[in-house]
Amino acid sequence: MKKDFDVVVIGAGFGGLYMMHKLRELGFSAQVVEMGDGVGGTWFWNRYPGARVDVESIEYSFSFSKEIEQEWTWTELMPEQAEIERYINFVADRLDLRRHIKFQTRVTAMTYDEANATWLVETDRGDRWIAPFVVTAVGCLSAPLEPAIEGLKDFKGVALYTNRFPKGGFDFTGKRVAVVGTGSSGVQTIPVVAKQAAHLTVFQRSAAYTRPANNRMLRAGELDALKADYANIRARQLASPAGALRFGAVSLESPSTQKILETPKAERLRRLKEEGWAAPAAWADVMVDMKANDAARELYGELVRGAVKDPETAEALIPHYPLGCKRQILDTGYFDTFNRDNVSLVNLRNDPIQRITPSGIDTEKRKFEFDVIVFSTGFDAMTGALNRIDITGRGGQRLRDLWQSQGPRTYLGLQSHGFPNLFTITGPGSPSVHSNMIVSIEQHVRWIGDCLAYLRDKGLRSMEANIDVQEAWVAETAAIVAGRINVSDSCNSWYLGANVPGKIRVYMPYDAGVPAYRNRCDEIARNDYKGFTLS
Ligand code: NAP
Numbered sequence: 001m002k003k004d005f006d007v008v009v010i011g012a013g014f015g016g017l018y019m020m021h022k023l024r025e026l027g028f029s030a031q032v033v034e035m036g037d038g039v040g041g042t043w044f045w046n047r048y049p050g051a052r053v054d055v056e057s058i059e060y061s062f063s064f065s066k067e068i069e070q071e072w073t074w075t076e077l078m079p080e081q082a083e084i085e086r087y088i089n090f091v092a093d094r095l096d097l098r099r100h101i102k103f104q105t106r107v108t109a110m111t112y113d114e115a116n117a118t119w120l121v122e123t124d125r126g127d128r129w130i131a132p133f134v135v136t137a138v139g140c141l142s143a144p145l146e147p148a149i150e151g152l153k154d155f156k157g158v159a160l161y162t163n164r165f166p167k168g169g170f171d172f173t174g175k176r177v178a179v180v181g182t183g184s185s186g187v188q189t190i191p192v193v194a195k196q197a198a199h200l201t202v203f204q205r206s207a208a209y210t211r212p213a214n215n216r217m218l219r220a221g222e223l224d225a226l227k228a229d230y231a232n233i234r235a236r237q238l239a240s241p242a243g244a245l246r247f248g249a250v251s252l253e254s255p256s257t258q259k260i261l262e263t264p265k266a267e268r269l270r271r272l273k274e275e276g277w278a279a280p281a282a283w284a285d286v287m288v289d290m291k292a293n294d295a296a297r298e299l300y301g302e303l304v305r306g307a308v309k310d311p312e313t314a315e316a317l318i319p320h321y322p323l324g325c326k327r328q329i330l331d332t333g334y335f336d337t338f339n340r341d342n343v344s345l346v347n348l349r350n351d352p353i354q355r356i357t358p359s360g361i362d363t364e365k366r367k368f369e370f371d372v373i374v375f376s377t378g379f380d381a382m383t384g385a386l387n388r389i390d391i392t393g394r395g396g397q398r399l400r401d402l403w404q405s406q407g408p409r410t411y412l413g414l415q416s417h418g419f420p421n422l423f424t425i426t427g428p429g430s431p432s433v434h435s436n437m438i439v440s441i442e443q444h445v446r447w448i449g450d451c452l453a454y455l456r457d458k459g460l461r462s463m464e465a466n467i468d469v470q471e472a473w474v475a476e477t478a479a480i481v482a483g484r485i486n487v488s489d490s491c492n493s494w495y496l497g498a499n500v501p502g503k504i505r506v507y508m509p510y511d512a513g514v515p516a517y518r519n520r521c522d523e524i525a526r527n528d529y530k531g532f533t534l535s
Contacts, residue, residue, distance in 0.1 A: 001116050001461075004129040005029045007452070008121045010389075012101050013041020014088065015137030015425040015441045018062065021095050022449040028456075031131075032101040033123060039092045039101070041139050043084045048162040048185060048376070049169070050192035051081035054213065054330040055244050055436050058226045061087065063234045064442060068094060070227055078215045078248075078330070102127070109390035110134060112420065117462040119421065132461060135448055136386060137425040137441075140433045141494075143384025147180065147377040148501060151355040155373060162189055162376040172196035175371040178361055180353075182208045184329045186376035191333040193374065194343050201368060202338075203361065205348040206326070207319040209300060211277030213330035214249050241513030243431070243439030248330045250278045259285040260295045272299050281323060287485050293322045307335035314338075316347040325491035327433075381494040382428045382508045383408050393419035394464075407497070407506030411465035411473050411531060412521055414444065420464035423448045428508040429477050433495070435514045443514070447521050451529065460534045469531035480511045 009019050012034035023030040036044045053060050057074035071094070072087055079087075092098055102125070109122040113130075121129045144163040146152065152159075160170060162185040177197040179190055182204045194200045218226075226233065237243055242252045260268060260283035272279045280300040285292035301318040308314035317338065337343055351363045360369040380387070383403055391399035397418045402409065410416050413430025414423055425444045426432035432440055455463060481487050487507050492498035496505050510517055524530050 001118060001132075002130055003118060003132060005031045005131045007031075007133045007135060008033065008107075008119070008129055008131045009135045009137055010107050011041055011137035011139060011142075012036070012039045012092075012097075012103075013043070013137060013139055013142075014062070014438055015139070015445065016041070016135075017088065017092055017095075017097055018064065018441060018445045019135050019137055019425065019448065020097050020100050021064075022445050023452070024100070026449055026453050028452065030100060031129060032097075033105050033107050033121075033127075034101050034103050035106045037103050038085075038089070039098075040085045040088045041137075042141065043081055043088060045142070045164050046162060046185065047081050047085070047167065047169070048160075048165040048189045048374075050188040050190075050332070051162075051165075051185070052188060052213070052215065052332070053078050053084060054184075054247065055438075056246060057083075057218075058223075058230075058233060059237055059244050059246075059436060060084075060438055062091065062438065062442065063230075063237075065095075066230075069230050074218060074223060076215060076217055078213055107389050109392070110422070111390075111392045112394055112422075114394055117421065133421045133423070133452060135423045135425060136427075138385035138389075140382045140426055140437075141379045143380040143388055145378050145380050145384075145500060147375055149180075149353055149356055151357060154358050155356050155360075156358045157360075157370055158372045160372060160374045162186070162374065163379060170372070172372065174198050176369065177201070178203060178368065178370045178373045179376060180361075180373065181376035181378065182206065183376065183378055184208075184327060185378075187329045187331050187334050189374065189376060190343075191331070191337045194337045194340055197342065197372075200343045201346060201370070202343065203346045203348055203353060204316065205352075206321065207317050208329050208334075209281075209319055209323050209326070210329035210331040210334055211248065213332050215330075215332060237436065237439055238518075239515055241515065242434070243436035243514040247328070248278075250282070255284070256282045257284050259283055260292045261285055261289065268295070268299060269302075272302060277303055281328065287324050288483065290322065290485065290488070290490075293324070293485050296323045304335060309339050313345050316345055316349075320349065321490055321492070322485050322488065324485050325488075326493045327495075378494060378499055380500050380503070381497070382433065383497070383503075384500075386424070386427075391419065391422070393422070404504065407474075407504045408508060409470055409474050411470040412517075412524070413510060414447070414521075415463075415465040415532070417465045417467045417470045420462045423451075428506075429473060430510050431512075431514050431517050432509055434509040434511055439514060443518055443521070447525065450525060454525075454529070455534065458534070462533075462535050463529065464533050466531055466533055477510045478507065481507050 006028040007030040009032045106124045111120045119134045180203040280296045286296045305314045351365045354362045387400040408428035410429035413427040497503035
C-alpha cells in the first residue's frame with residue numbers, strides 16, 4: 001500500500017495541534033493542513049475588536065502538558081483574542097509543531113479508496129496525499145456565512161467581517177460605522193467599536209440575551225495559586241457537565257433546583273435585585289417549561305429597562321424569543337453602549353434591511369450612509385466546514401449529499417457510516433459547542449489516538465461506524481433534548497441549523513453532558529470499539 005503519511009490532520013487550531021502532538025508521540029507520521037497563515041483556528045480568524053473567550057483562561061487551556069500549564073502566564077480571567085492567539089502560538093513552538101503544518105492551504109477534496117483502505121487528500125496547492133487515516137479538526141464555527149442581503153457587493157466603503165477580521169486590526173476613529181448582527185460576535189465588538197467611531201448604528205434582527213462578563217485582570221499571586229491547584233481544577237472540570245466550572249461568574253457545578261413558577265413574584269424580584277443578570281436563567285424549569293421561560297424573560301426585560309435610558313431602545317433590546325434558544329452571551333458594557341450619544345439602534349423587526357447600497361444601507365423606512373459596515377452575521381455551524389470539502393466515501397457517496405438531505409449522521413460525533421478511517425474532532429453528535437471546547441477536544445484527540453494505536457497493534461487497517469449504532473446515536477442525540485425549550489418551534493438557532501437558508505433542522509450537539517459522553521466513548525473503546533467494523 002502506497003502512503004505519504006499515516007494520518008492527514010485538517011486544521012491547526014486547538015484540535016489539530018494537539019492531534020498532531022499526540023500522533024507524533026504515538027509514532028505516527030502526520031501532515032497538518034491549515035487555511036490560515038498561522039495557528040489558532042477560531043482564534044486566528046476571529047480577531048475583531050472585543051473578541052474574548054467566555055470560559056476562564058485557567059480552564060480554557062490544554063491540560064495534557066503539566067509543563068505548559070506551569071510555563072504559560074495568563075493575565076486575564078477571560079482573555080481577549082490576542083492573548084489566546086499568543087498562547088496557542090506558544091504551544092505550537094514549545095512542542096515544535098510548525099514543521100508538520102502546511103499553511104495557507106485548503107483541502108478541496110478527499111476520496112476513499114476502498115481497495116487500499118486509504119484516503120486521497122487533495123489541496124488547492126496541488127497536493128495529492130495518500131494516507132490511511134484522516135482527522136478533521138476544522139472547527140464548529142469556522143465556515144463564515146454570507147448574509148443574505150441584496151447588494152452586498154455594491155458597498156463602496158469598507159466591508160468587514162468579524163469572522164475574518166483583518167490581521168492588522170482596523171481604526172474606526174472618526175468613521176460612520178454600521179454593525180449588522182447581534183450574536184456573540186456583534187455583542188462583543190459593538191462596545192469597542194462605539195468608543196472609536198464617530199457614530200455607530202447597530203442593525204439588530206434578534207435581540208441578544210447577554211450578561212456582564214465581569215472580566216478582570218488576574219490579581220498578584222492569583223495565577224500562582226491556581227497553577228498550584230491545577231490537578232483539582234482539571235478533575236472538577238472533567239466531572240462537570242459542561243467541562244467548565246464557571247460561565248462568567250456563575251457556577252456550573254451546582255445548578256439551581258428552585259423553580260421560577262413555584263416562586264412568588266416578590267421573591268423572584270428579590271433574587272433579581274440580589275443576583276442581577278445571572279438571575280433570569282438561574283431556575284430549574286426555565287429550559288423545560290415555556291411559562292417558566294416567559295417569567296424568566298420578564299425578569300430579563302426588567303434588567304434591560306433598568307440599564308438602557310431610552311425606553312424605545314430598551315424595548316427593542318428585549319428579546320422576543322425564549323431565553324436559552326440561542327447561545328447565552330457574556331458582554332463587556334453592552335447595554336451601556338446604547339446610552340452613548342454616538343450610538344443608535346435600528347430594530348429590523350420593525351424596519352427590515354432592504355439592500356446594501358454603494359454608500360450604506362437602505363431599510364424599508366430609511367436610508368443610512370456609512371464609511372464602514374461590520375458584518376457579524378455568523379457561521380454555517382458544525383457541518384459547514386466539512387460540507388465545503390468534497391468528501392467521497394465508500395461506494396462514491398458524498399458526505400455533503402447525505403448530510404444536506406438528512407442532517408449530520410454520526411456515531412459519537414466521531415465517525416460517519418460510509419466514511420471509514422475518517423475521524424472528526426468535536427463533530428455533530430458530540431458535546432462540542434455545548435461544552436468547554438478544549439476539554440472536548442482533548443477527550444476526542446486522546447480517544448482517536450488510542451484508537452489508531454489499537455488498530456496498528458492489532459494489524460487492522462480500516463474502521464467504520466456501523467449504520468445501526470449510528471442511527472441509534474442520532475435518535476439518542478435528538479431524544480436527549482426532546483421537549484426542551486431550545487428545540488421548540490419558537491427557537492431558531494445555529495445549533496438547529498436555522499440560520500442557514502435551506503439547512504435541515506436538526507439539533508446537532510450531544511447534550512447528555514461531558515462526563516456521560518466520555519464514559520460512553522471509553523466503554524466502547526474498552527469493548528474493542530463495539531459498534532464499529534474493524535478489518
Ligand atoms: P450568530 O450568533 O449566528 O449571530 C449572527 C447575528 O447576525 C444574529 O444576530 C443574526 O440575527 C444576525 N444576522 C444574520 N444574518 C442577518 C441578516 N441577513 N440581516 C440582519 N441580521 C442578520 O453568530 P456569531 O455572533 O458570530 O456567534 C456564533 C457563535 O460563535 C456564538 O453563538 C458562540 O458560540 C461563538 N462565539 C463565541 C464567542 C465567545 O463567547 N467568546 C464570541 C463570538 C462567537 P438572527 O439571530 O435574527 O438570525
